[in-house]
Amino acid sequence: MLSVLILSLSGLLWAQEIPWQDTEFACLDRATAQKYVRDFNISTKSFGGLELCNSEVDTKKLFNDLQIIEKGTFDAAKGDNKVFIRGLVPADKYYSWMKSQTRGVYRGHDMPTATAYNSGGYFTMQDGWALTSTLGRVGTIIHEARHTEGYRHIACAVGPYQDISSPGCDRNYEYGGSHAVEMEYYARVSVQGQNFHPVYQRMARLMGIARSNFVFNQAVIQRKEALLALSADRSEADLYLENSVYPREAPAAEGVLKRTSYGGSVFDGEHAFAIELYGSDKLNVPVTDTYSYFKILLDDPKKIFDFEEFDVGTKRYVLRMQTPRSFEFFNFAEGGWGRAANVNIAVARTTSATEDGRTGYFLIDTDNNIYPLNAQSKTLEAALPNKWNSEVVQVAAVNTHVYVLKTDGRIYERSRDGQYHLFSEDLYKGVSSTPVYDGFEVAP
Amino acid sequence: MKKKVLGWAALLIFGGIWLLRTDYFRGSEGASNVHSSQVISAASPSFVKSEGESNSVDLPSWLKQESAKLAQVQEDPAKVEQSLRQQARQLTLPQLQLLRERSLDLDVAEDERFLALTLIAWSEQREARSLLEQISLVPVDPFLSPGRKGDFERVLRMQAVEGLQDLALSSTELQNSLRHIISRSGEAMTTDRAHRLLWSSQQRAPSPQEQDKAALKKLLQRPAGS
Numbered sequence: 273m274l275s276v277l278i279l280s281l282s283g284l285l286w287a288q289e290i291p292w293q294d295t296e297f298a299c300l301d302r303a304t305a306q307k308y309v310r311d312f313n314i315s316t317k318s319f320g321g322l323e324l325c326n327s328e329v330d331t332k333k334l335f336n337d338l339q340i341i342e343k344g345t346f347d348a349a350k351g352d353n354k355v356f357i358r359g360l361v362p363a364d365k366y367y368s369w370m371k372s373q374t375r376g377v378y379r380g381h382d383m384p385t386a387t388a389y390n391s392g393g394y395f396t397m398q399d400g401w402a403l404t405s406t407l408g409r410v411g412t413i414i415h416e417a418r419h420t421e422g423y424r425h426i427a428c429a430v431g432p433y434q435d436i437s438s439p440g441c442d443r444n445y446e447y448g449g450s451h452a453v454e455m456e457y458y459a460r461v462s463v464q465g466q467n468f469h470p471v472y473q474r475m476a477r478l479m480g481i482a483r484s485n486f487v488f489n490q491a492v493i494q495r496k497e498a499l500l501a502l503s504a505d506r507s508e509a510d511l512y513l514e515n516s517v518y519p520r521e522a523p524a525a526e527g528v529l530k531r532t533s534y535g536g537s538v539f540d541g542e543h544a545f546a547i548e549l550y551g552s553d554k555l556n557v558p559v560t561d562t563y564s565y566f567k568i569l570l571d572d573p574k575k576i577f578d579f580e581e582f583d584v585g586t587k588r589y590v591l592r593m594q595t596p597r598s599f600e601f602f603n604f605a606e607g608g609w610g611r612a613a614n615v616n617i618a619v620a621r622t623t624s625a626t627e628d629g630r631t632g633y634f635l636i637d638t639d640n641n642i643y644p645l646n647a648q649s650k651t652l653e654a655a656l657p658n659k660w661n662s663e664v665v666q667v668a669a670v671n672t673h674v675y676v677l678k679t680d681g682r683i684y685e686r687s688r689d690g691q692y693h694l695f696s697e698d699l700y701k702g703v704s705s706t707p708v709y710d711g712f713e714v715a716p
Numbered sequence: 717m718k719k720k721v722l723g724w725a726a727l728l729i730f731g732g733i734w735l736l737r738t739d740y741f742r743g744s745e746g747a748s749n750v751h752s753s754q755v756i757s758a759a760s761p762s763f764v765k766s767e768g769e770s771n772s773v774d775l776p777s778w779l780k781q782e783s784a785k786l787a788q789v790q791e792d793p794a795k796v797e798q799s800l801r802q803q804a805r806q807l808t809l810p811q812l813q814l815l816r817e818r819s820l821d822l823d824v825a826e827d828e829r830f831l832a833l834t835l836i837a838w839s840e841q842r843e844a845r846s847l848l849e850q851i852s853l854v855p856v857d858p859f860l861s862p863g864r865k866g867d868f869e870r871v872l873r874m875q876a877v878e879g880l881q882d883l884a885l886s887s888t889e890l891q892n893s894l895r896h897i898i899s900r901s902g903e904a905m906t907t908d909r910a911h912r913l914l915w916s917s918q919q920r921a922p923s924p925q926e927q928d929k930a931a932l933k934k935l936l937q938r939p940a941g942s
Contacts, residue, residue, distance in 0.1 A: 298784055327784055336787035343789040359936070387864050404864050405826035406787040412864070445935070459932035467789045470797040471827075471834050477928050478871040482905055484935075486867065493931045495908065533898065533907055550920040563914075567899045586870065588904045604902030605855045709915040711922065712931035714938060 299325040300335050308338045313376040319397075320379070330379055330402050337410045342367040346464040360453050363460055366414070373417035385438070387412050390419035407458075407475045415454040423449035429489040430585055444490035445715075451487040455480055481712070485586065493712045497670045500536045500547065500706040502529045504681050504699035509536065509547045513708060520547055523558035529666070529702030531624060532564035533581055533588065536706045539566065542575045549708065565590045568602060578622050580633055582647070589647040591633060593622070601650060613650060617643060625669040625705070627661065627676060627686055636660045668703040671715075677703040775811050779818065779835075783828040804838035812836055816847045819872065820854055826868050833872060837879025844883055845893060852876035852897050852906055870905045877909040878924060881917070890917050 305324055309316060316322045316331050323329035327336060346363040361369045375393030379402075383389055387400035387408075395416045401409055428441035442449040458480030465473050484493040499512040502522055509529070511518040527540035537544040538558075544566035545558040561567065565581040568590060577593040590602035592609070596619035600612040617637045625631050626642060633645045635652065640660040644653045665677045674686045681699035684692035782800070790796050807815070818824050819833040833851060836844045852873045860866040880893050894914040901907050915921035922930070 298788065327787060333787075340787065340789060345789075385863075400864060403826075405830065405868060408826065408864050408868060456936065459935050463929055463933050463936060466793075467791070468793060469786045469788065469790050470793050470800075471831050472786045473793070474834065474875070475830055475871065477925070477932065478874050479867065480932055480935075481928050482867055482871050482874065485905070492935060534911060550915070550918075563895060563898065565899060567895075583904045586904045588902055588907060604900065607900065707911070709912050709921050711927045714931055714934040 298327065300332070300339065304339070305335055308335055311371045312338065312374045315376065315378045318379040330397075333402060333406075333409060334377065334397070334413075336406060337413055338367075338370075340406070340410055340468075341370055341414070344461070344468060345466045346460050347466050348464060359460075360418075360448050360456050361414075363464065366457075370414065370417050373420040375420075377413075388416050390416045393420045405475065407461075407472055407479060411454045411457060411479070414457050415450040418450040418453040423447070425450070426489070428487075430491075441487050441489050444488050445492040451483070455484060455487075455492070458483070490715065492715055494671065494715055496708045496711055496713050498706050498708045499668055499670050499673075499675055499683075500529065500531075500549075500704045501677070501683060501696070501698075501700045502538065502702040504701050506538075506701060510696075510698070510700075511549055511706070511708075520549060522547060525558050529704045530566070530580070531582075531668075531704040531706055532561065532566055533707070534561070534564035535708075536704055537561045537564065537566055538702075539579060541577075542569070542573060544569055544579070549706065565602070577619075580622070580624060582624055582631065582633055584632060584647050587647070589633075591645075591647075593619075596620075599645065601647070610650075615652060617641070617652070621660075623660075623667060625667040625674070626656065626658075627664065627667055627674060628658065629669050629672070629674050630656075631669050666703045668705045670705045675703055775814060776818070779815070779828055779832060780825075783825065783831045786827040786831065800835065801838045804835040805840055807835065807839045807841070809841075809843050812839060812841065812844055812847055816851060819851055819876075822857075822860075830872060830875065833875055833879065837875075837882040840882055840884050842884055842889075845880065845885060845889070848876045848879045848883070849893055849896060852910075853900050856903060870903060873901075873903060873906045874909045877906060877913060881913060881923075887917055 302324060305322065308314060309322075314331075314334065319331035319334060320329045321331060323332045324335075326332055344366070348363050373393065374395065376395070378394065378396045380396040381399060382396065383398055384400075386398050387404065388395055388397045395413065397412075401412050404412070423442075425439035425441055426443060427437075427439050442451040445452045445455070458476045461468055461473055461476035462480060465476070468476070481493060485491060496513075501510045501512065503510065506522055506524070506526070509520045509522040511520055523538050523545035525538050525540050525543075525545045527538040527545070530537050530539045530544065532544070532546075534546065535549040536547040538547065544561035544564075546561040546563055548559070560570070562570070565588075566579065569579060577596050579590075579592045581588065581590045583589070591599055592602075593599045594612070596615070598612045598614050601610045602608070603610045615635065617635065619635045620638045621636045623634050623636060623642075626634060630644070632647065634656075635643045635645060637643070640662060641655040642658070642660050643655050645651075646653050663678050665679055667677075668675045675695060676684045676686050676692065677700055678684060678692075681701070682697070683695040683700055683703055685695045686692055785796070815832040815836050819829045819836070821829065824832075836847055836851075854873070856866055856869040856873070860869055877894070877897060880890055883890075885893070891914060894910045894917070897910045898907050898914070901910070909924060912921065912924040912927060916923045921927070
């Protein structure tokens, strides 16, 4: 009777404190924890003491990370048709590799802007590490381990990190630095992972794609880019993609060929008409562009001087110039146009690319001086050293190639030494780069 | 005698309570009976209350518990996904709205936020459409970027866009949602994802997932220094 009473009460208490059996599985056995402490020389005290169950405690977070590294498995042949893969870190050696690169792990608060840092093989995990996702934490510690071998970051030239003063990027993937090792891990989890949580695996795919755009000065995974050229008689637009040319129907409209986030459009100063890149219906009817940001034109239809949408790093900007004397940016958060800023130069034309391969938005004055418009500060910068070539009608930068449409109606590819090489004998009215959404390109 | 028995009973009960209240069973104080976490099971109690179900719990607690599994390797990931999808399909609109709140709450753990968002998509319900649109269009706080926090926010929005394809929408509804996102998002990665999904929904490109995996596979086949 008494034992029944005790069991019932204990059972009730257990149900309240630990409602599900699964919580028990979240605990780590002491021997494994001690192995991790020993293998990585973990300062458990700095992490909040030895904790085997509660993942709110930073020690347990670190144990979780190490356990995923130790127990996570990959099928190297998965979908690869037995292609030989030589990884930066062998897929089955993450734990031993980590161990060999780690002299000690501490928890600190001394560098709040960093997620973690490595000093001679001693890692100090900062608050940012503790606050990030499990995937982010695992990625961070793998990233830090690579620094032990002497791989260092450099200043970011592109992306969201470009404005920070401290070095945060790697030159490229080939360098094989910390970002490359981290990226390789995400790719492995996503493509070859065998026993990871499906949500963790999903996050790894997206993180791999996203960070590849942020952390390398030379992007690894690029959106496929193509050249779009509007024929001289405006009857068609030719899509140049990977050594092939695809004739596409052009809208029967007078205007300037513009790159859009959707492909390309012909902008007549008031309306934008979309070019169908993926087929040629031969309908010969102008289709209003309701797919890209040029759709915003429909909110306030009137004749304006220019309209452009362009990316700087991960930010997209939409700008209009109602007259050559002022510009305004679209405020996405508020769903309307921001305050107009005046321009103190005599604007003759604009361009979204220059002959030296720069992209963004540039104003060109009547003396052919080129002024970059800084989208972040929303200010006009000093004129570039080179003037606009008066023989040039339009410029398109496609990956590392620069295509120039000259007044003779022909497209030339401009080499880095400034030489022009005839690209096409056909006559054109406009050129633009265009995104093509049929896959990512891994940069050669 | 009766008093003596009751006294012992009280001692045993309070002793039991003490043992459970301390870290003894949690392993922090030198316990030897903690459980191994080599793999965890896919089965977990449901947050859905049904008659006679004793272990049903409230959604936030369940979500927190379930998200802890992201930090564990899995015996059968496919089974885990199947189980989560099955539970997600039973979510009610107020629960979906709660998940929306959790997914956008910067004070909630990132694993939990990402799982909350994934569940909205896996609910497959038409009502989730506007919730996913809203999440994808919430601007990324500039104070979080640059940094891993900002990267996570972008990934979360990419996932919100992708989640639309899980819902029971007609292709027109899906495409209208994507066009809405394209014309209203200021995040290049969000619009990029929406474009990819749009073209995919028109059978003009592989799915964004297939595109990602093909790119990541190429990356693994082309290691650094080669």
